[in-house]
Amino acid sequence: MAADDEPLIDEDAGRLVRPYTVSNGRTAPTRRLDLMSLVASTGRVGQSDLTPEYARTLRLCKGPTSVAEVAAHLRLPAAVTKVLLSDLVDAGAVAAQAPRPAADPSDRRLLEILLDGLQRRL
Amino acid sequence: MAYSDGSDPFPTAVKVLVAGGFGVGKTTFIGSASEIEPLSTEELITAASAGHDDLHGVEDKTTTTVAFDFGRITMDPSHVLYLFGTPGQDRFWFMWEELSNGALGAVVLADPRRLQDCFSAVDFFEHRRIPFLVAVNEFDGAYRYTAEEVRSALKLGAGTPVLTCDARVARSATETLIALVRHLIAVPASP
Numbered sequence: 001m002a003a004d005d006e007p008l009i010d011e012d013a014g015r016l017v018r019p020y021t022v023s024n025g026r027t028a029p030t031r032r033l034d035l036m037s038l039v040a041s042t043g044r045v046g047q048s049d050l051t052p053e054y055a056r057t058l059r060l061c062k063g064p065t066s067v068a069e070v071a072a073h074l075r076l077p078a079a080v081t082k083v084l085l086s087d088l089v090d091a092g093a094v095a096a097q098a099p100r101p102a103a104d105p106s107d108r109r110l111l112e113i114l115l116d117g118l119q120r121r122l
Numbered sequence: 123m124a125y126s127d128g129s130d131p132f133p134t135a136v137k138v139l140v141a142g143g144f145g146v147g148k149t150t151f152i153g154s155a156s157e158i159e160p161l162s163t164e165e166l167i168t169a170a171s172a173g174h175d176d177l178h179g180v181e182d183k184t185t186t187t188v189a190f191d192f193g194r195i196t197m198d199p200s201h202v203l204y205l206f207g208t209p210g211q212d213r214f215w216f217m218w219e220e221l222s223n224g225a226l227g228a229v230v231l232a233d234p235r236r237l238q239d240c241f242s243a244v245d246f247f248e249h250r251r252i253p254f255l256v257a258v259n260e261f262d263g264a265y266r267y268t269a270e271e272v273r274s275a276l277k278l279g280a281g282t283p284v285l286t287c288d289a290r291v292a293r294s295a296t297e298t299l300i301a302l303v304r305h306l307i308a309v310p311a312s313p
């Protein structure tokens with residue numbers, strides 16, 4: 001078992017070798033997830049019931065977290081991360097945000113929230 | 123997860139892209155503006171899904187990985203802004219396609235030493251009617267263009283804001299994002 005801080009992707013072995021093995025070679029998730037889809041642990045499945053890769057993935061979604069962030073922390077391609085997360089959703093361990101329509105660029109209320117949020121950071 | 127009462131415990135995630143040519147300061151900009159260290163991940167791209175004539179260097183592979191980076195800014199408990207950096211090389215245009223899906227708008231960073239490098243980003247957002255502004259990242263010792271010079275060099279429409287920024291400075295990156303949101307508020311909704 002690789003240490004947590006050791007890259008899962010072995011440059012010499014070819015970048016695609018390791019990631020594919022954790023998802024049994026699958027890159028097609030059973031759920032529609034995109035990079036910004038938010039996922040969160042349901043708390044209904046314990047990590048000890050899962051294989052190490054799934055347990056690591058579950059640990060990364062304690063609170064609502066984007067698929068992109070989970071992928072970055074797992075150091076796995078997003079496509080492979082989506083497979084792991086879909087499996088966790090299917091197992092009831094993780095809840096995924098229901099697909100929402102894309103943010104409307106003319107939604108004045110949303111834009112005001114962004115403006116306030118950004119101005120607070122100045 | 124949608125509950126039976128129709129509520130959804132997840133915040134609304136919105137996306138803004140940070141684009142521009144190779145080495146223009148996209149990762150630096152995202153790191154300055156983000157509340158987290160910029161993260162990077164890879165997307166698997168299969169050549170079958172690509173079908174473009176400008177795939178030099180990747181045409182011999184069936185699958186390739188494209189790295190992109192992103193940052194996050196929490197606006198309030200129910201709104202999170204994600205910044206996604208587009209890959210700098212034009213040959214990864216198909217990744218831009220995926221990243222731009224659902225984006226509210228974009229910051230196009232321009233390097234004053236090679237303004238023309240952001241042409242393809244400008245083109246991309248104009249064609250997809252994604253609102254954007256051009257921020258000239260002021261590298262030390264580079265010629266200081268006026269906004270009008272940049273506008274005419276890049277053939278920008280009169281409505282597209284042009285400003286300068288220093289991608290290394292949090293305040294400057296944040297001000298650039300504020301200018302983008304003000305621009306979004308000002309542009310009429312597309313038909």
Ligand SMILES: Nc1nc2c(ncn2[C@@H]2O[C@H](COP(=O)(O)OP(=O)(O)OP(=O)(O)O)[C@@H](O)[C@H]2O)c(=O)[nH]1
Nearest residue numbers: 144145146147148149150210260261262288289290
């Ligand atoms: N002087 C100066 N240097 C900068 C500025 N912004 C970025 N740099 C430097 O320029 C280099 C490239 O910056 P990056 O942020 O990596 O650029 P990038 O657009 O992410 O590059 P790619 O992802 O490779 O396309 C780094 O060495 C930065 O430190 C700036 O505003 N002024």
Ligand SMILES: [Mg+2]
Nearest residue numbers: 148149191207
């Ligand atoms: Mg970069």
